[in-house]
Amino acid sequence: MSICGRCGAAFGCAMADPGAAEPCWCTALPPVVALPAAPGGACWCPDCLRRHIAAQTAPAPAAE
Template sequence: MSICTRCGARFTCAMADGDSAPCWCTALPPAVEVPQEAVGCWCPACLRAYIAAHGQPAPAPPP
């Protein structure tokens, strides 16, 4: 489990957890620059909110 460096929520990050499957974040658009002060991974909710707030639509979460 990973902990979001933005809000503190626990979530799964395939890359940090050593999973061989692609991480959920690879499905999101890589079109926004993450602030320099952001160290570590953000949870799905924080990353989607950040992308949405900076002009890039985030895809809906998988069913």
């Protein structure tokens, strides 16, 4: 199990956890944003990563 570098939740990471037969779940997400540095270079859990991607890719509010 891995620990999210943002919220501390435990989650499975096929890139870090030994014996994974499938690619990591994160490879299915769009590679559109860089993550801020996390302590120890830790990955983020699915919830944190999806929220971060959504926040970074949301359309900017229209200027009035």
